[in-house]
Amino acid sequence: MSVITSEDVQKLRTKTGAGFMDCKRALSDSAGDMDKAIKILREKGAASAAKRAGCAAGDGLVASYMEPSGKTAVLLELNCETDFVARTDDFKKFVVALAQQAGTAHPGWASVEDAPQEQIRELAAKLGENIKLRDKRFARFDLDKPGLFSDYIHPSGGVGKVGVVLEIGETSDKAEVLSSEEAKMLARDLAMQIAATSPRWVKKEDVPASVLEQEKAIACEQAKRDNKPEKIWDKISQGKVQQFYQQFCLLEQPFVKDAGGKTLVGQVIEQVSKKINGQLIPRRFVRFKVGEEE
Numbered sequence: 519m520s521v522i523t524s525e526d527v528q529k530l531r532t533k534t535g536a537g538f539m540d541c542k543r544a545l546s547d548s549a550g551d552m553d554k555a556i557k558i559l560r561e562k563g564a565a566s567a568a569k570r571a572g573c574a575a576g577d578g579l580v581a582s583y584m585e586p587s588g589k590t591a592v593l594l595e596l597n598c599e600t601d602f603v604a605r606t607d608d609f610k611k612f613v614v615a616l617a618q619q620a621g622t623a624h625p626g627w628a629s630v631e632d633a634p635q636e637q638i639r640e641l642a643a644k645l646g647e648n649i650k651l652r653d654k655r656f657a658r659f660d661l662d663k664p665g666l667f668s669d670y671i672h673p674s675g676g677v678g679k680v681g682v683v684l685e686i687g688e689t690s691d692k693a694e695v696l697s698s699e700e701a702k703m704l705a706r707d708l709a710m711q712i713a714a715t716s717p718r719w720v721k722k723e724d725v726p727a728s729v730l731e732q733e734k735a736i737a738c739e740q741a742k743r744d745n746k747p748e749k750i751w752d753k754i755s756q757g758k759v760q761q762f763y764q765q766f767c768l769l770e771q772p773f774v775k776d777a778g779g780k781t782l783v784g785q786v787i788e789q790v791s792k793k794i795n796g797q798l799i800p801r802r803f804v805r806f807k808v809g810e811e812e
Contacts (some may be wrong), residue, residue, distance in 0.1 A: 520550035534559050536644070538652065559643075575650045577601050580681030580806045581613045582669040583621035591667040592621040593683040595655035595806045599647040602806075609649075610677050614642055616651070626658050626796045637772035657804040659685055664693045668705035670713050684803040688796045704790045704798060707775060708768070711783060712805050717750045717768040721784075725767065733762050768800060 522545045530541040530552065536559050548554035573712040578597035585591070596613040598604055599741060619634070620627050627633065630651045642649040659667065667686045686705050688695045711717075725728055736750045737758035748752060761772040769784035776786075791798045 522546055522550060525594060526550065526552075530555055530559075534644070575599055575648045576809050577604050578808050579604050579610065579613050579677040580671060580679065580808060581617040581677045582681050582683055583614075583617040584667055584669055584672055585621050587603045588667060589661045589747065590621050590626070591659045591669060591683045591685070592617050593657050593669065593681050593804050593806060594620060594651065595681070595808060597650045597652065597655070597808075598645070602643050603647050606645065608641065608645060612637075614676055616674075620656070620658055626660060627656070629653050630656050655806055659683060659802065659804075661685070664688065664691045664696055666696045666701055666705050668702070668709045670706070670709035672713050679808045680713050680806070682712045682803060682805045684709045685801045686798055687801045688798055690797065692796050695794050695798070698794050700790050700794050701796075702723055703797060704787065707773075707786075708783070708800060709803075711771065711774050712768065712803050714774050715765075715771055716805060717771060717803075719768070720802070721769045722763045722767045725763070730759060730762075768803070 522542060526545055527538060527541045530536070530545060533552075534556060536544075540559060541555070544555040544558040545552075547558055563776070575597035577600055578595055580593065580595045582594075583592040594613070596609075596616060598609060600641045603609055616633065623632065633651050633656075634718050638649055638651060661667075665685050667682050668686070670682045672680040674734070684705060686696070686701070686708070688701075734755040737755035741751045741754045742748075764772070769782070771783050772798065773781045773783050773786050774778040787798055787800075
């Protein structure tokens with residue numbers, strides 16, 4: 519019978535992150551064989567994680583990754599059960615590494631099924647919580663024509679509770695315009711704007727007709743309940759639609775860096791575009807806030 523030393527136990531703990539007594543029992547059951555002991559712990563860990571699979575994973579962190587070439591950007595949200603686990607170094611490092619892996623994989627991930635599921639299960643076993651990467655909380659953007667990506671995570675530090683990835687382009691695909699410092703600063707400001715104001719669309723033309731009809735119907739019903747004259751219902755509904763645009767369409771929102779709130783995002787984009795002799799336009803964006811419904 520092999521002798522299990524404290525050094526062996528510590529080595530196994532370093533490799534697996536499991537507790538002292540669990541490592542000692544695994545080494546004893548495997549007669550000191552390190553690989554077999556790791557297998558035993560993984561099997562136990564997987565069983566433990568399975569028991570917690572029904573627990574709500576409503577906390578977690580958002581992380582982004584920007585490929586150095588500028589051709590790929592990733593945003594994902596990894597969920598766990600508690601903020602306590604989300605703040606651990608193990609969880610933070612894992613979500614950052616996961617975003618980097620998603621951004622460097624070629625071909626790119628088609629869905630979260632391409633993620634390292636075994637590593638996620640191992641982390642769940644180590645931290646003792648249900649950990650999930652949900653399909654609708656992962657986005658990867660790849661450029662198919664000249665463009666510029668920008669990201670923003672709040673609070674700063676690589677991971678946080680709110681994250682944004684934004685792509686802007688130029689109407690004539692002028693790469694030199696997109697590489698300017700002014701364009702990069704604008705992209706950064708817009709990413710921060712999206713994080714702060716949570717728009718749903720880039721411009722008002724992107725809003726589905728069904729959504730507008732619903733907003734108009736709600737406005738008319740409210741006017742009816744308030745005993746407003748029927749002849750002004752249409753005017754009231756049009757005003758409500760304009761308010762809807764200002765709330766949910768990026769270009770129609772007041773620019774958050776304008777303290778007076780009088781300058782719209784679309785106007786800021788026009789100002790920067792004229793300065794650099796181009797025509798910048800946001801193409802698409804994604805925003806995740808931890809715990810939001812899909």
